[in-house]
Every structure is written in structure tokens, then in C-alpha cells.
Amino acid sequence: MSAPVLRIAGPDLEIILEHCRRELPNEACGILGGRDGRVGSVHPVKSASPSPSRFVMDPKGQFRALEEVSRAGLELLGIYHSHPGGPAEPSGIDLEEAFWPATTLPNYPGAFQVIVSLREPAAPVVKGYVPVAGAFVEAPVIIDHRPFPAD
């Protein structure tokens, strides 16, 4: 099977980019709710200790976002975060944090990792990945103009 594709509507992508820009110079993070590879909702989450090179989702905010996703009948489709000064590539820390320690098991299998580089704030770079056996495999992210499917 080809690498899975993450589809997102223009306005939802804008929410992500706006959030990432707002948090500069610190890393922004958030959760994407959705289904079948399609983003249905974007949930910015505070970082517990804001920093330009690190983020840890505030536990309360993380739980709330996951609850919102679940209440909307959606699934945890993805996690996004920004690299204010670096490329839209997973760093060593990103890799470490995505898998259960001393294993190659993803903490959130099936969740896309979306990384936004704001190295050039006027020209953000957005890339998607999926965690597979201890590594990230690049997954295409595409704008989808179709309305999110109703239940």
C-alpha cells in the first residue's frame, strides 16, 4: 500500500499555520481530529513549558483536546507541531518521544505527525509523517476541497 495520505481543508491548514506563527519564537503543538485520513478538526494545545526547541503538551490541554475529538465522533488523526528555526523534518527528539521507550512501538500508531517549519515565516513548510517501527515515514499532505463527510 502507498504511504497513507493526510487530507486537510484549506481553512484547517490556516488554523494550524496561524497557531504556529502566534507561538513564535516557541514551538507550537496541537491535535488533529478526523477520520479515514481526513482532518475534521484542529485543536491547538498549550505547551507545558514553552521553548523554541522543545514542546511538551500540557497534560490538561492534551486530555481536553482528546475528549473534544472523541465527543465529535472523530479519532485522533494527527499531531502537529512547529520547528521555529529548523526544517520540517523529525528531529532526534521527535523520534524519541513518538515511540514507547526502549521499543519501536509508536505511542499513537495511525496518527500522522505534521511538522511545520517556520524557518522562513513567510514561506512555511509543512510535511507529514507516519510512525512505523521506530522511524518516521514521509506521508503526503494534500489540500482537500471536499466537505468533510457527515456521519
Added chain:
Amino acid sequence: MPVTVRIPTPLQRLTGGNSEVACNAANISELLEALEKEHPGLRERLTEGGKVRRFINIYLNGEDIRTLGAETTALKDGDTVAIIAAIAGGSGRVTSFF
């Protein structure tokens, strides 16, 4: 009604694939012991030196136990304890080299 415990995906292999298990315990510490009895290997992955590992968030009915009593947080029947891996990362550098 015992306590319902939600298990993070990477550990579900220790609970026979179940994402939720039931447990009887008076507090979080006892819960971890009880879980270990039923599903050997769980406690070692969740704790270090008797404390819950930093990257693991445990919520009692939606509240982070760090804001309650941590491992001493009391439990009662019907409670839901969710064990959820923290979501974190970094860009791996303090300043860009541009």
C-alpha cells in the same frame, strides 16, 4: 463497580489486546500493583523507582493526578483512570544556524 483503566496502545499487548481493563484499588499505587498482578510487565513500563514515569500522564476522571495526589490519589468504584502517553517533541536545536 471497580475502577476502569484505559491502557495506552503500546502496552495493550500486555493486556491481551484490551484497551480497557477493570481493577480494584484504593489509590493509584495500589492500582499499579493490581495491574501488575493481572498483567505482568505493566508496572515496570509505567513506573521508575516507584513513581510514574515523567512522559506518562495519568488522569482520574479527566483530572491529571499530578494536580491531585499523584501516586497517593484515592480511587473509588466507578472511577475511570486513563493512562495516556505525553505528546512531546523538539526541533533538536536551540538556535538555527542561519
Added chain:
Amino acid sequence: MEFTEDQILRYSRHIMLPEVGGDGQERLLRAKVALVGAGGLGSPVGYYLAAAGVGTIGVIDDDRVELSNLQRQIAHNTQRVGTLKAESAKTTWEGLNGDVRVIAHPVRLTAANIRGVFADYDIVVDGSDNFPTRYLVNDACVMLGKTLISAAVFRFEGQVMSIYPGAGPCYRCLFETPPPAGMVPSCQEAGVLGVVPGVIGTLQATEVVKAILGIGEPLRGRLLIWNALEMSFLTVKVPRNRACPVCGDHPTITDLVDGERTCGAA
């Protein structure tokens, strides 16, 4: 217009359609259509427009034919690997129909040359494979008032839309600025089922022929999305954005600008 005997035979299946007739065929022969790109999309577009007798077809492409193109770029062939796509397409389409004059423009479109290149054509078909060109072509067509048939393909799906400046939305009404670099389509190898641009390109050609003949309902204000695996066709309404920076009531984009060529960067 006086048709030769050969033309009456060649276009008989058109001429016998009441909606086309001799008048319609004459319009096709007088039409001038520019194709941006002679690749996966451009190949079937040019082929069917040549078959239909579109009298002048401009093909704008500065690339050369590569082996990996031949899985879908049917205007070319094995013998032409290494030659200019614009020239290869010209040979193919003029070979199909001697009534058609194919003008090869082996150039890359830029803000500086696009008005000049488009000047002699009435309809533009976008078969490009990158966002900067797509937006440049859109903006130029809006500013020049030229009908534009725009399309895109990816893996097993494609989409197509017709832009009638002044009478409907443009590409920026659908998506105001190019998506960030790193997103599809990026310059990395993205697979596509060979038939997909074949179908979508033929849909583009359909819209061109309808525009020339003035028949049927164009995909104006509608984005048609096809998924090959599901065999589903879906149309999404695209309203004209009154605040569109290029075609809106108060345009803020009044100059053509070359987009960032981000290929290879991310």
C-alpha cells in the same frame, strides 16, 4: 467556410451532431488554444483537440522526453526520448490531423513572458505540475480575460475546473495562496496511475470543445473530483470570492509575479 471533401469526411461525426454542425466545426478550426505543459495532462488534451480540428494549438513546455514519462504521456514515444516535448507533441498531433497547426513554445512560463506567449490564444489549458505555475497562469488569464481550464492529478485521483474570468470564480477563489512547500504536489516523485491524467486531461479537452462550441454546462464555479479506485465523481461548488485578491471586487494582485521555485528545497 468551405470544407474540403476530406474535412467533411474527417469531421463527419461532429458535423452530423445538431449541436455542432458545420458552424461548430468551423469554430473549432478557427480556435486557438494554448496548452501549458505537454506531459500527463497535456498529452490527451492536445490529442483530442487535434482530433477535433482545433486549428491552432500552442504547446508550452521546455522539458525533454524521459523514459519515465511514457507510462502516461502518450503524446510522446520511445524514439523521442531526449527530444523536446513541445516538438514531440507537435509531430504527434500534426500527424493525427494535418488541419491543425501546432506551435511549439519550448520555454518556461515566467511573469515576464507569459502575456506575450498567451497573447495569440483564446483559451488556455493548464496541465502544469506545480503550484507556482498554476497560480501564475491563473492570474495571467484573469488579467487577460482568457478562459482557463485548470486541473491537477495525484495517485488515483484528479480534479478539473473551468475558469471564466469575469463570469465565475478563479483558482484563487478556491485556494487563495499556494499551499506551503512540502505539501502535495511537491517535486518529490509522487506516483500517479497512468490513466488518471488521461481521464482528467480528456475532461479538460471536453471543457475546451464545449467552450469553443458554446454548448453544454461548463465546470464554471464547480470543481469536479474523480477517484479512480472508487470510480466516484463528485462536484464541489466553488463560489466566486468577492474578496479574491486577483478576481475580486477590489483586487490586490495587479502584477504578475514568479512564484518561489521551492523544488529541492524542503
